[in-house]
Amino acid sequence: MFEYAPAPESRAIVDIKPSYGLFIDGKFVDPIESGGFKSINPATEETLAEIAAGTSADVDAAVAAARRAYDKVWGPMSGSERAKYLYRIARLIAERSRELAVLESIDNGKPIKETRDVDLPLVSAHFFYHAGWADKLDHAGYGDSPRPLGVAGQVIPWNFPLLMLAWKVAPALACGNTVVLKPAETTPLTALVFAEICQQAELPPGVVNIVTGAGDTGAAVVSHPGVNKVAFTGSTAVGRNIAKAVAGTGKKLTLELGGKAANIVFADAALDQAVEGIVNGIFFNQGHVCCAGSRLLVQESIADEVLERLKRRMTTLRLGDPLDKNTDIGAINSAEQLSRIRELTAAGDAEGAQPWSPDCQIPDTGFWFAPTIFTGVQQAHRIAREEIFGPVLSILTFRTPDEAITKANNTPYGLSAGVWTEKGSRILWAAQQLKAGVVWANTFNKFDATSPFGGLKESGYGREGGRHGLEAYLDV
Amino acid sequence: MTSLLASGEALARLRGLPGVDQVGLEQRAAGLATRSIKTTAKAWGIDTAISMVDLTTLEGADTPGKVRSLCVKATRPDPSDPSCPKVAAVCVYPSMVATAADQLAGTGVHLASVATAFPSGQAPLEVKVADTEAAVAAGADEIDMVINRGAFLSGRFDVVFDEIVAIKRACGEAHLKVILETGELATYDNVRTASWLAMYAGADFIKTSTGKVSPAATLPVTLLMLQAVADFRAETGRQVGVKPAGGIRTTKDAMRYLVTVNEVAGPDWLSPQWFRFGASSLLNDLLMQRQKLASGRYSGPDYVTVD
Numbered sequence: 211m212f213e214y215a216p217a218p219e220s221r222a223i224v225d226i227k228p229s230y231g232l233f234i235d236g237k238f239v240d241p242i243e244s245g246g247f248k249s250i251n252p253a254t255e256e257t258l259a260e261i262a263a264g265t266s267a268d269v270d271a272a273v274a275a276a277r278r279a280y281d282k283v284w285g286p287m288s289g290s291e292r293a294k295y296l297y298r299i300a301r302l303i304a305e306r307s308r309e310l311a312v313l314e315s316i317d318n319g320k321p322i323k324e325t326r327d328v329d330l331p332l333v334s335a336h337f338f339y340h341a342g343w344a345d346k347l348d349h350a351g352y353g354d355s356p357r358p359l360g361v362a363g364q365v366i367p368w369n370f371p372l373l374m375l376a377w378k379v380a381p382a383l384a385c386g387n388t389v390v391l392k393p394a395e396t397t398p399l400t401a402l403v404f405a406e407i408c409q410q411a412e413l414p415p416g417v418v419n420i421v422t423g424a425g426d427t428g429a430a431v432v433s434h435p436g437v438n439k440v441a442f443t444g445s446t447a448v449g450r451n452i453a454k455a456v457a458g459t460g461k462k463l464t465l466e467l468g469g470k471a472a473n474i475v476f477a478d479a480a481l482d483q484a485v486e487g488i489v490n491g492i493f494f495n496q497g498h499v500c501c502a503g504s505r506l507l508v509q510e511s512i513a514d515e516v517l518e519r520l521k522r523r524m525t526t527l528r529l530g531d532p533l534d535k536n537t538d539i540g541a542i543n544s545a546e547q548l549s550r551i552r553e554l555t556a557a558g559d560a561e562g563a564q565p566w567s568p569d570c571q572i573p574d575t576g577f578w579f580a581p582t583i584f585t586g587v588q589q590a591h592r593i594a595r596e597e598i599f600g601p602v603l604s605i606l607t608f609r610t611p612d613e614a615i616t617k618a619n620n621t622p623y624g625l626s627a628g629v630w631t632e633k634g635s636r637i638l639w640a641a642q643q644l645k646a647g648v649v650w651a652n653t654f655n656k657f658d659a660t661s662p663f664g665g666l667k668e669s670g671y672g673r674e675g676g677r678h679g680l681e682a683y684l685d686v
Numbered sequence: 687m688t689s690l691l692a693s694g695e696a697l698a699r700l701r702g703l704p705g706v707d708q709v710g711l712e713q714r715a716a717g718l719a720t721r722s723i724k725t726t727a728k729a730w731g732i733d734t735a736i737s738m739v740d741l742t743t744l745e746g747a748d749t750p751g752k753v754r755s756l757c758v759k760a761t762r763p764d765p766s767d768p769s770c771p772k773v774a775a776v777c778v779y780p781s782m783v784a785t786a787a788d789q790l791a792g793t794g795v796h797l798a799s800v801a802t803a804f805p806s807g808q809a810p811l812e813v814k815v816a817d818t819e820a821a822v823a824a825g826a827d828e829i830d831m832v833i834n835r836g837a838f839l840s841g842r843f844d845v846v847f848d849e850i851v852a853i854k855r856a857c858g859e860a861h862l863k864v865i866l867e868t869g870e871l872a873t874y875d876n877v878r879t880a881s882w883l884a885m886y887a888g889a890d891f892i893k894t895s896t897g898k899v900s901p902a903a904t905l906p907v908t909l910l911m912l913q914a915v916a917d918f919r920a921e922t923g924r925q926v927g928v929k930p931a932g933g934i935r936t937t938k939d940a941m942r943y944l945v946t947v948n949e950v951a952g953p954d955w956l957s958p959q960w961f962r963f964g965a966s967s968l969l970n971d972l973l974m975q976r977q978k979l980a981s982g983r984y985s986g987p988d989y990v991t992v993d
Contacts, residue, residue, distance in 0.1 A: 212953060214727045480704055480706050480707035486710050535721075653710065
């Protein structure tokens, strides 16, 4: 037997301070009221650092700093000058990518091969891409000299901490806005290193402000009267509250919320690659992906064969130490998330769907959930309707293309979908029928800075990335 | 074991094979290539890889002397370390089989020969059969045949099928490795079709390349063939081996192939009985890496034999 020896990435490259303050006006400062919380490593439950909990007074200070920077420096600055700072940040991220990848794995629990090969390259790509736009906004299709909005209040989730920061901060800065960002309370560390990178890049003080904290802090950011633009990625429930808080204030709002994406496999698909796409669709990042392909719709005539191949493939997935380069599936981000996954899988069980997992050694400490598939799932089951946000796949079948589309669209969400077929005309037909912001054909979970991303229905509104994403940060 | 199905039925089944998506296949291969193999896993991998090497010389300038020294090396790859495993086989042209057979007698190292008008395959069937019979008569216990790529690319699968059946018959007891020459098949779909065609016709091994055409073995092509043998066993119960050949020169490459064998076809294929490397220069790199693991230091090309 070929037992791969452990190949852990060294932690030595990362210097985690025992505690962190807030990053306001270009400096790390203590919060006005003392108090904070711990960020832990979900793979070991080890405490990594004490994080400050920002209150509304801190948010006031951050917004005031952002406003000053907007009025005095960043707003009046020429696009080409702003681009220089963004390029500098992009280069610094690329140079420090190994450090950031290791830190992201430690803080989030996701495998190093994903932070190293997916997250970090995309993070620096987003800054490079938007740096390119900074002096070309007149040509973005939003009229002559589109204006920035002012101060952007941004709240990001824990599943792709640094990537979501890049999606929010890069376009905001490129368009001339300043930023107050609140990272998720379980994964603030890479945002704090990003603050150091802003210092290293000599970004003018106040252009980027980072206020750590939990839900209250986020609420203070989005409801602050000095904020002109709110951007949020996270759960639909929180998104709904934010929409209510922002309604009538004149703030511009974009929401990128939950999903329950259908991954449709037609009988003529390239089966081995479709199986890879199913695996990538749901087990990438432990399923902590809003656009995860969490509902597999497979044509009945090949359902048994696909299931057999999928099970065989799942036996080769390696779960364990996120810093081991051979790890495919890392830790669940928090105890809270783990219990939510458990609750929903228990519901799947109770409602009569059949779970299956490969033999999988679960480490003694930390939060872990074995990759799981449910067969015999019906549209009416909770696991077919609610977002699980974990490595859990619901498998449904269909007989005709129309039935596939009907089932795929029968969800309150509309973020993404996947189509697997060797027939080009069917891809185009399905892409037109599917009510989803992104439809991937013969691939899944592909991201690019140049490609707009966002949802329909309860998956939110607005787009991030690409030319379309600029609109959210411009007065058009 | 001869052809599994009558030609007509085999050809009908080829039409039902699922397609291959190029992007997805190459992405999977790239993912497998990032597995990190070190320490004990690497030591195991190196010894396993050495035991899977078909040590090959296929030059017009081959002499009996060169073949003899290759055979000696095959038996004791690292003269300084008797614990080093033997390679799986020596692979030579039919004219060199008698020399090699003489030298390898009693060593347990197999003797493979490329027959059927290698590497082009452009000869009449009678000549190919005679080529094969001569190699077997001279002592080869493994025959590496090339398929008729011209017939394959023009859609005459029946011609390819019948040739493989005829050569398999001419092999007698010898194992038949069928070379698809994937570099000339142009598409991954063709590679999958040719793999199944060869297996239905009775191949004991399917092999990527002659080593005379570029590209020779690649990781995605080998992955695809490993998937094919795994699927073929699931369908028919018969296990077929895989041999990538040409262009695999480094230990790092060899480890990537072993990982792919392990994760795609499964651990059942991790033995010289079911997986081989067709290589000439790979062995020395494996030996140098083996010495490095043992001593903690890199040696150099003069610490392994040139042939």
